[in-house]
Structures are given as C-alpha cells and as structure tokens.
Amino acid sequence: MKIPYYPGCTLNTFAKGFDSSARQSAQTLGFELSELKQWNCCGAAFPLTPDNVMGLTAPAKVLANASKDGAEVMTLCSVCYNVLKRTNKVIRDHRERRRVINGFIEEDYDGSLSVIHYLEVLRDKIGFDKVTAAVKRPLKGVKTACYYGCMLLRPFEDMGIDKAEAPVIFEDLMKSLGAEPVEFPNKIECCGAHLAMNNEDVVTRLSGNVMKSAVGMGADIIVTSCPLCQYNLEKSQARVEAETPGYKGVPIVYFTQLLGYALGQDVEGLGFGESKWDARELLKGKVTA
Amino acid sequence: MPRIGVFVCQCGNNIAATVDTKKVAGEMSKLPGVVYTCDYKFMCSSPGQEMLRNAIKDNKLDSIIVSACSPHMHEKTFRKAAEAAGLNPYKCEITNIREQCSWVHHDSTKKAGTIKSIDLTRMTIERLKKNKPLKKIKIPVKKRGLVIGGGIAGIQAALDMADGGIEVVLVEKEPSIGGNMARLSETFPTMDCSQCILTPKMVEAELHENITLYTYSEIVKVEGYIGNFRVQIRKKARYVNEDLCTGCGECIEKCPFKTESAFEMGLAKRKVIYTPFPQSVPNIPVRDAPNCPKIQKDKCGACALVCGPKCIDFKQVDKIVTEEFGAIVVATGYQLMPNERFGEYGYGRIKDVINGMQFERLASSSGPTGGEIRRPSDGRVPQSVVFIQCVGSRDEKKGVSYCSKVCCMYTAKHTMLYSHKVHGGQSYVFYMDIRSGGKRYEEFVRRAIERDGAMYLRGRVSRVYEKDGKVVVQGADTLSGSQVEIEADMVVLATAIVSRDGADSLAQKLGIGCDKYKFYNEYHPKLRPVETVTAGIFLAGTCMGPMDIPDSVAQGSAAASKALALFSASEMTREPITALVNKTTCNACWDCVIACPYSAIEKDGVKNRQGTVVRRLAKVNDGVCQGCGVCVAACRSKSIDLAGYTDEQVFAAINAF
Ligand SMILES: Cc1cc2nc3c(=O)[nH]c(=O)nc-3n(C[C@H](O)[C@H](O)[C@H](O)COP(=O)(O)OP(=O)(O)OC[C@H]3O[C@@H](n4cnc5c(N)ncnc54)[C@H](O)[C@@H]3O)c2cc1C
Ligand code: SF4
Ligand code: SF4
Numbered sequence: 029m030k031i032p033y034y035p036g037c038t039l040n041t042f043a044k045g046f047d048s049s050a051r052q053s054a055q056t057l058g059f060e061l062s063e064l065k066q067w068n069c070c071g072a073a074f075p076l077t078p079d080n081v082m083g084l085t086a087p088a089k090v091l092a093n094a095s096k097d098g099a100e101v102m103t104l105c106s107v108c109y110n111v112l113k114r115t116n117k118v119i120r121d122h123r124e125r126r127r128v129i130n131g132f133i134e135e136d137y138d139g140s141l142s143v144i145h146y147l148e149v150l151r152d153k154i155g156f157d158k159v160t161a162a163v164k165r166p167l168k169g170v171k172t173a174c175y176y177g178c179m180l181l182r183p184f185e186d187m188g189i190d191k192a193e194a195p196v197i198f199e200d201l202m203k204s205l206g207a208e209p210v211e212f213p214n215k216i217e218c219c220g221a222h223l224a225m226n227n228e229d230v231v232t233r234l235s236g237n238v239m240k241s242a243v244g245m246g247a248d249i250i251v252t253s254c255p256l257c258q259y260n261l262e263k264s265q266a267r268v269e270a271e272t273p274g275y276k277g278v279p280i281v282y283f284t285q286l287l288g289y290a291l292g293q294d295v296e297g298l299g300f301g302e303s304k305w306d307a308r309e310l311l312k313g314k315v316t317a
Numbered sequence: 318m319p320r321i322g323v324f325v326c327q328c329g330n331n332i333a334a335t336v337d338t339k340k341v342a343g344e345m346s347k348l349p350g351v352v353y354t355c356d357y358k359f360m361c362s363s364p365g366q367e368m369l370r371n372a373i374k375d376n377k378l379d380s381i382i383v384s385a386c387s388p389h390m391h392e393k394t395f396r397k398a399a400e401a402a403g404l405n406p407y408k409c410e411i412t413n414i415r416e417q418c419s420w421v422h423h424d425s426t427k428k429a430g431t432i433k434s435i436d437l438t439r440m441t442i443e444r445l446k447k448n449k450p451l452k453k454i455k456i457p458v459k460k461r462g463l464v465i466g467g468g469i470a471g472i473q474a475a476l477d478m479a480d481g482g483i484e485v486v487l488v489e490k491e492p493s494i495g496g497n498m499a500r501l502s503e504t505f506p507t508m509d510c511s512q513c514i515l516t517p518k519m520v521e522a523e524l525h526e527n528i529t530l531y532t533y534s535e536i537v538k539v540e541g542y543i544g545n546f547r548v549q550i551r552k553k554a555r556y557v558n559e560d561l562c563t564g565c566g567e568c569i570e571k572c573p574f575k576t577e578s579a580f581e582m583g584l585a586k587r588k589v590i591y592t593p594f595p596q597s598v599p600n601i602p603v604r605d606a607p608n609c610p611k612i613q614k615d616k617c618g619a620c621a622l623v624c625g626p627k628c629i630d631f632k633q634v635d636k637i638v639t640e641e642f643g644a645i646v647v648a649t650g651y652q653l654m655p656n657e658r659f660g661e662y663g664y665g666r667i668k669d670v671i672n673g674m675q676f677e678r679l680a681s682s683s684g685p686t687g688g689e690i691r692r693p694s695d696g697r698v699p700q701s702v703v704f705i706q707c708v709g710s711r712d713e714k715k716g717v718s719y720c721s722k723v724c725c726m727y728t729a730k731h732t733m734l735y736s737h738k739v740h741g742g743q744s745y746v747f748y749m750d751i752r753s754g755g756k757r758y759e760e761f762v763r764r765a766i767e768r769d770g771a772m773y774l775r776g777r778v779s780r781v782y783e784k785d786g787k788v789v790v791q792g793a794d795t796l797s798g799s800q801v802e803i804e805a806d807m808v809v810l811a812t813a814i815v816s817r818d819g820a821d822s823l824a825q826k827l828g829i830g831c832d833k834y835k836f837y838n839e840y841h842p843k844l845r846p847v848e849t850v851t852a853g854i855f856l857a858g859t860c861m862g863p864m865d866i867p868d869s870v871a872q873g874s875a876a877a878s879k880a881l882a883l884f885s886a887s888e889m890t891r892e893p894i895t896a897l898v899n900k901t902t903c904n905a906c907w908d909c910v911i912a913c914p915y916s917a918i919e920k921d922g923v924k925n926r927q928g929t930v931v932r933r934l935a936k937v938n939d940g941v942c943q944g945c946g947v948c949v950a951a952c953r954s955k956s957i958d959l960a961g962y963t964d965e966q967v968f969a970a971i972n973a974f
Contacts, residue, residue, distance in 0.1 A: 213780055
C-alpha cells in the first residue's frame with residue numbers, strides 16, 4: 029500500500045527523526061510513504077479571519093498538487109495536519125472562497141482530497157492489533173504520557189480525528205506497543221506554540237505545566253506528534269528542572285520513534301537527537317530484547 | 318332575484334377617516350339584487366346588530382354583507398345575528414375594508430379608500446350570490462381518553478379525566494408508571510419526599526374504576542380525528558400472566574441472574590425478572606427477555622418453579638390491541654443529555670463523576686445506598702462534592718441553546734441534602750447564573766448558601782481529572798477573577814434536560830409538531846399552551862420542554878380539562894368549510910390523497926348491488942378535513958371544491974373586479 033505523503037518543512041529539517049522513524053515503521057508494517065512529487069510549506073498557521081484568503085493559498089497549493097497524486101494525502105506534523113485539513117474543508121464547503129483561492133493559485137481544486145494523519149492510518153487502515161502483532165520489543169513498563177496538544181484535535185468539528193476533550197488514539201497506539209500510557213490532566217493543553225518566538229516566559233510556564241502534570245502522574249517519557257510541542261517542551265525543560273524542586277526531566281519524543289523501537293528497528297536509525305534526557309538510555313534500561 | 322343587504326361599518330373613525338362609508342353604501346344600492354344598504358358607526362355593537370336583524374326581517378333579505386373589519390374579528394358575531402333573523406349563517410359574508418383598506422390608506426380626501434372599498438364590496442356581492450346555505454358538521458365524540466406517558470403529568474391528566482367520569486387508558490412504556498419523579502429523593506422547594514407524594518397518586522391511578530393501565534406498552538399506530546381516534550397499542554410480553562400474578566415477588570427473589578438497572582442509572586443491579594422499584598405500579602414483574610437464559614438458551618427457569626399461582630409464561634408474545642378514543646393527552650416527559658458528550662468532565666471515564674439524577678438515587682432512601690451519600694468508586698462518604706451547572710444547557714456549540722430550568726433549583730437542593738447527610742462536608746457549585754424564578758424558589762437557594770454553607774462559584778469548569786483517588790476540578794471563579802482548583806471526592810453534573818429518544822417518531826404517528834430539539838409544539842405558547850395543531854390531541858409536562866413538578870402537574874390538569882370540555886357533549890360541531898368531491902368526474906388519480914397534509918382523503922369505491930367495487934373515487938373525511946384547499950389545487954380534473962370557497966364563488970368575485 030502506497031500512501032501519498034506530505035512531510036512539511038520541519039520534518040525535512042529540524043525533525044528529521046520524526047520523518048525517518050515514520051518511514052521505516054511504515055515499511056515494517058507493510059505500507060509505503062510516497063512523498064508528493066511537488067510540495068511547499070503549508071503556511072504553518074490557519075488564518076483566523078474568514079476573509080484572509082491569502083493565508084490559505086499556500087496550503088491550497090499543497091492540496092492542489094497532492095490531488096494530482098491521489099485521492100488522499102497523509103501528514104505527520106500536527107500543525108500541517110491542522111492547516112491542510114481545515115483549508116481543505118474551506119475549499120470544499122465555500123464556493124466563493126474556493127473560486128478566489130483557485131484564481132490566486134491558478135488551479136482548479138475542489139476540496140475532494142481526504143487529509144489524514146499517520147495515526148489514522150495505523151488505527152483505521154492497518155489496525156492496532158496488526159501493530160501489536162508486529163511488535164518485537166514490547167515497551168513493557170514504559171510509562172508514556174501521550175501529549176496531544178491543540179492542533180491534532182481542535183477545532184473538533186473540523187478535525188474529527190478523535191474526541192476533542194477525551195481523546196484515546198495515542199494511548200491506544202501506546203498500549204498496542206506494550207507501553208503503559210498514563211492519564212494526565214494537561215494532555216490536550218497548549219504548549220505555548222508560536223509564542224516561542226517572542227515570549228519565552230509564557231512558553232516555559234505552559235510547557236512546564238504540561239511536563240509537570242505528566243511527570244506528576246508518573247510518566248517516564250512524553251510522546252508527541254508535533255515538532256513545535258517537542259521543541260517547546262524540550263527547550264523549556266532545563267528551566268523547569270531548575271525552578272521546580274523535585275522535578276526530574278524526561279525524554280520528549282515523537283510517537284513514531286517509540287513505534288520504530290518497538291517494531292525492532294535499530295535505535296541509532298530512529299533519529300533520537302542529542303538530548304540531556306536521552307530516550308535511548310531509558311529504553312535500554314526498561315526494555316530488554 | 319336575490320335580496321341582498323349591505324351594511325357598511327364606520328368603526329368609529331377607524332374606517333370612516335379614509336373611507337366615505339355613505340358613498341360605498343350608496344354605490345352598492347345601485348347593483349342588481351341589492352335591496353337594502355346602510356352605514357353605521359359600530360355595526361358590532363348591540364344596536365348595530367339589532368339594526369341588522371331588523372333590516373333582514375323588514376326587507377325579507379335572503380343574504381347579507383357586512384363591510385367592516387377582518388372576518389377573524391366579527392364574522393362569528395354577524396353570522397350569529399343573521400341566523401337569529403332566520404338566515405342560513407353562511408349566507409352572511411364579510412368584506413374586510415379595515416385591515417386591508419382603511420388602515421393602509423392615509424388619504425384624508427378618502428378617495429382611494431372609498432374606491433377600494435366599493436371594489437371589494439362589489440366583489441363580495443357577486444361571490445355571495447353564489448353562496449349555498451351550508452350546515453354545520455356534527456361529529457360524534459367517543460367519550461374515552463388516552464394518556465400516553467405515565468409520569469406525574471400523565472398521571473395527573475388521567476386522574477382528572479377519570480374523576481370527571483371519563484374512561485381513561487394510560488399507556489406507559491416502562492413496566493411501572495411514575496416516570497422520572499419516582500427517581501427523585503426529596504423535592505424542591507418544600508423538601509417533601511418524592512416517593513411519599515407520588516406513590517399515593519400512582520396507587521390511586523391503579524385503583525381508579527375509570528382508569529385502565531397499560532404498562533410496558535407502546536403506541537403502534539394512530540388513526541382518525543378529534544372525537545374518533547383509533548389507536549393500536551402494543552402490550553409487550555412480560556412473560557408473566559398479569560391476571561394471575563399476586564405480586565408476591567418470589568420469582569424476583571429466586572432469580573439467580575443480575576444485570577444493570579436502568580432505573581438506578583448504572584448505580585445498582587437488578588434481577589433479570591424484576592420490577593423497576595419496590596413501589597412499582599402495577600406490582601407485576603417483567604422479564605428482561607434478552608438477558609434471560611431461559612428465553613435465550615432454555616436454561617434456568619427458577620422463577621417458574623417458585624411461582625405459586627403458576628403465572629410464569631415463557632411463551633407469552635406481544636399483544637396488539639386497538640381501542641377508540643375521543644381525545645389524547647401526550648405526556649411522554651424528558652431524559653437527560655448523555656454526559657459522554659462532555660469529555661472534559663470525565664463522565665463515563667471517572668467513576669465518581671455522576672449526573673444529577675444519579676445523585677437523586679444516592680440521596681433517596683429507597684436508592685442503592687439506602688439514602689447515604691456514598692461515592693460509586695469505593696463507597697466512601699465524600700467529604701467534598703463539586704456540582705457543575707449548565708452542563709450542555711445554554712451551550713449552543715456542544716449542547717442545547719435553552720436553559721433546562723430546573724437544574725439551578727435541584728443543585729441547590731442537592732447541596733442541602735448533602736450537608737444534611739454528611740456533616741462537615743463541603744459542597745461547591747460552579748454556575749453561570751442562578752435562575753430561581755418561582756414561588757419561594759429564590760429563598761430556597763439563599764437557604765442553601767446561607768444556612769447550609771454551599772460555596773457558589775460563578776464560572777465554568779475547564780477540566781476534571783483523577784489524581785490519587787481524588788477528582789480534581791479546574792475552573793474559573795469569574796467574580797474574583799482567579800483560577801481555582803478543587804480536589805473533590807465526587808463531582809455531580811447538572812446535565813441538560815432533553816426530549817426522549819423516539820419523541821419525533823411518536824410525533825409523526827400522532828401528527829403533531831415538534832421543535833428542533835424534538836420537544837412538542839403547543840398550538841400557541843401563551844394562549845393555547847396545552848393544545849396542539851391537531852384537534853383533540855393535548856400536551857402536558859416535560860415533553861414540551863423543561864419544567865418542574867408543579868408546572869407538569871398544572872399542565873396535566875389543564876390538558877384534562879380541555880379533554881373534559883370536549884367530552885361534555887356527545888357530538889361536536891364543526892365549520893362546514895370542507896372539501897367536496899365531485900363523484901361523477903373524479904378519476905381516482907389520488908393526487909389529492911398525496912397532497913392532503915392532514916390525511917383527510919381516503920381511497921373509496923362505488924359498489925354495485927352485488928357488492929363489487931365498480932369504480933374508485935376519493936372521499937373526504939369531514940372530521941379530519943381542515944378546509945385548507947390544497948387538494949383543490951392539486952386535482953387535475955377539477956373534481957374537488959371547497960364548500961364556501963367554490964371555484965364558482967371565487968371566479969365570480971374576481972370577475973366583478
Ligand atoms: C436531577 C433532577 C432533579 C429534579 N428535582 C426536582 C424537584 O426537586 N422538584 C421539582 O419540582 N422538579 C424536579 N425535577 C423535575 C421533574 O423531574 C420533572 O418536572 C417531572 O418529573 C416531569 O414529569 P413528566 O411527567 O413531564 O415526565 P417524566 O417523568 O419523564 O414521565 C414521562 C413518562 O412517559 C413515559 N413515556 C415516554 N415515552 C413514552 C412513549 N412513547 N409511550 C409511552 N410512555 C412513554 C416514560 O416512561 C415516563 O414514565 C428534577 C429533575 C431532575 C433531572
Ligand atoms: S412469583 Fe409469580 S405471582 Fe409472584 S411476583 Fe413472580 S410472577 Fe407474580
Ligand atoms: S436552570 Fe440553571 S443550571 Fe440549569 S440550564 Fe438553566 S441556568 Fe443552567
């Protein structure tokens with residue numbers, strides 16, 4: 029099975045490990061990520077005013093190109109997923125805006141693509157039971173905090189991947205790998221997002237709340253599907269550690285990295301970056317196989 | 318030649334200011350057939366009516382026109398006056414020269430208004446010339462009432478009708494009557510025990526000589542019209558012979574299998590053969606067939622062994638009965654919005670997050686904990702409880718836009734019950750506003766706050782999660798402008814009151830309307846609050862929207878009194894403005910049958926002497942026909958006319974313009 033794949037800029041640069049671990053895991057599970065022939069940046073933010081059509085042109089171009097490669101397009105980055113899925117809906121549902129957008133990008137795209145996430149492929153096309161069957165190194169005893177953030181789930185009437193207020197898709201995946209997901213209250217809270225650029229204090233506070241609540245509930249490791257969350261959490265963790273008595277940092281990784289590890293891939297190929305909180309050590313210590 | 322009289326009203330200055338009424342009368346007197354005309358200040362006044370009566374007699378008029386206000390106002394008045402003077406009331410017609418003429422003209426020279434009044438009156442004269450005398454339709458009334466739904470509203474309606482001497486059938490879909498009120502512990506604002514005030518009424522309904530209870534039953538089909546409904550009712554198999562059962566309860570006692578109790582809302586289990594609660598009426602057990610091993614795989618059968626009167630019947634099947642009624646009261650009540658929709662509050666995931674009705678069961682002395690407040694997860698007595706109001710109510714995005722009306726009150730009640738039962742326990746209430754309109758209601762809420770120490774926090778809750786055996790509630794206190802986090806032992810959600818599943822399909826069977834939330838529509842929200850657009854069908858209680866017990870009971874009585882008024886005569890009269898089929902030209906295309914919004918047209922046949930149908934044709938049921946005229950427009954062979962509004966009359970009026 030070949031699935032048209034939109035990596036997005038971050039996975040091509042900053043989050044290479046997310047990309048490579050996803051591709052390898054796909055192979056093990058019997059499907060292939062076939063990168064779109066032509067793609068550009070998704071714009072990285074969905075415009076919040078309905079008349080900002082300009083902000084929709086970049087993702088529209090991605091979608092228009094993707095529609096030439098197949099009936100669906102899959103992404104990994106939560107932000108890309110959010111922007112593409114919502115833009116697609118606008119193009120599909122609003123005739124007038126569709127006309128203006130197509131005019132700008134010189135395409136004739138109607139919104140018929142279905143925009144899906146890697147997690148959905150695992151859940152709906154492969155099946156978590158099949159994933160379990162393929163596991164070589166069960167993540168027994170690894171207490172994972174599944175951090176959804178905002179972009180994957182909200183607004184829920186547009187995203188629809190899972191219940192916005194009580195999602196389970198991440199936890200279900202982690203269970204299928206043998207890990208023990210822990211419930212923590214901040215799992216769908218914001219990390220601070222783009223404020224990383226101009227207000228580090230806010231980001232540290234919000235990301236800190238996420239990490240403290242996860243670790244407080246006993247998590248060994250935090251998994252995410254968003255490069256921005258990963259960046260914000262990782263970057264804030266040193267300060268949180270310094271300022272919070274008793275807080276000890278944990279690795280913050282992409283879910284595909286744990287997936288790849290459980291499926292038995294070589295640890296070094298999974299793109300765990302250099303980090304003070306190294307997932308490899310944790311996994312080595314916990315998982316013996 | 319007809320002898321027509323024309324009476325032009327000035328309506329004080331309402332008409333006379335822009336219409337020269339004398340001139341209108343004068344012009345009309347020139348028309349052939351018009352033998353009498355006059356104008357007068359107030360035709361509807363007593364002297365005006367007397368003048369009209371005398372003019373009819375003195376001039377031997379055979380038909381009259383009153384050019385005055387809208388027929389909605391005084392058509393009845395003038396037709397009565399005409400009848401008193403010996404005319405057929407349908408030989409009296411009204412020309413509307415006020416709402417549709419004088420009021421829309423401002424010209425003080427009266428030119429336009431007068432010309433228009435002359436035109437309108439002339440048209441009516443030509444129309445009137447074709448009027449045929451009509452007779453009021455009399456339809457017999459079956460003096461039996463049907464009440465659908467045996468909650469407090471339905472019970473009250475049934476009792477009132479029965480006390481009025483009318484035979485009543487009360488159909489309830491559950492094994493017992495009582496409805497939601499049977500679940501409540503104590504009731505605001507007087508704090509009397511719900512069971513104590515409800516069960517006497519349930520028993521009275523059971524024992525009343527004029528009431529027949531059909532519990533565990535449902536409506537299959539409703540046909541007919543006011544005074545003459547034919548209703549099919551399915552009596553579902555109880556697998557227990559109702560006539561023999563003494564209600565001893567041996568079978569329940571000995572039944573070895575348990576399953577979730579719907580009545581206790583997941584807080585307790587019940588046997589597979591069961592009554593929903595100890596005071597059930599009737600006290601006859603029902604078998605939950607899908608969960609009964611005897612029915613499913615022919616195992617067990619313990620109940621049959623212990624039943625003294627041998628009334629266990631594993632072969633019983635549903636029975637359908639057809640009965641006739643003159644009026645129907647619908648009182649099918651409400652249910653709570655499924656809380657699973659609110660993931661942020663953890664309902665369904667966190668055991669100690671419950672809804673208001675579950676709290677009622679915990680507080681009820683007949684409930685699963687015997688009236689002690691114990692939390693579902695570990696049975697401990699919670700030392701702090703957070704109540705969250707408006708869960709789903711007033712929330713267009715995720716729930717419903719309306720206010721559920723009773724939750725502010727029952728939440729205050731819950732805090733009181735809690736503080737009375739758990740001394741030293743602290744309750745917190747997150748609210749949007751406190752809505753306590755009602756007699757002694759505001760005082761009740763103040764008491765909860767001031768005497769019983771409930772802590773009211775104005776704001777919404779963003780998240781509820783579990784931590785170390787506690788339920789942590791994060792929310793905002795908008796009065797102090799701060800974020801609050803409360804580590805509670807239990808959380809109670811005041812979930813929105815919504816219509817019953819299946820409310821819309823019942824509405825379809827009955828031919829009544831419902832709003833977008835599937836609450837039934839009253840005829841007029843202020844002036845006809847318990848009637849529906851379908852004559853003879855009345856509404857009571859929460860099937861119309863959220864309300865409390867006093868309102869539900871008042872409506873039950875109101876609906877009953879409407880039905881009793883209908884039953885007060887053995888026949889009822891109806892306006893004869895109904896569709897008429899021309900039997901010679903109808904070619905049985907059935908377009909009218911499809912077109913009629915009231916299903917008033919039947920496919921009929923003409924039989925020869927041998928009784929075989931030789932021709933098919935449409936037949937209008939006078940009792941159902943509302944005279945809307947849709948069929949007249951639909952009929953391609955022009956075989957249907959509307960009495961009082963025949964094509965001949967309408968074209969005569971148009972041609973006179
Ligand atoms: C938690 C909570 C606490 C409350 N506390 C109070 C209080 O303290 N004081 C107060 O005044 N009010 C209180 N109320 C409101 C009160 O419950 C209602 O006002 C009252 O029960 C409404 O009665 P009803 O007869 O209209 O509806 P219901 O009680 O819902 O009865 C409807 C009946 O119709 C039956 N039925 C439904 N559909 C069909 C069908 N198709 N065919 C046959 N039968 C059918 C149902 O089984 C049910 O028996 C409370 C409400 C809640 C949710
Ligand atoms: S044992 Fe028989 S008589 Fe007694 S309650 Fe059960 S069915 Fe009725
Ligand atoms: S009654 Fe009170 S709690 Fe219930 S919806 Fe209305 S305002 Fe909210």
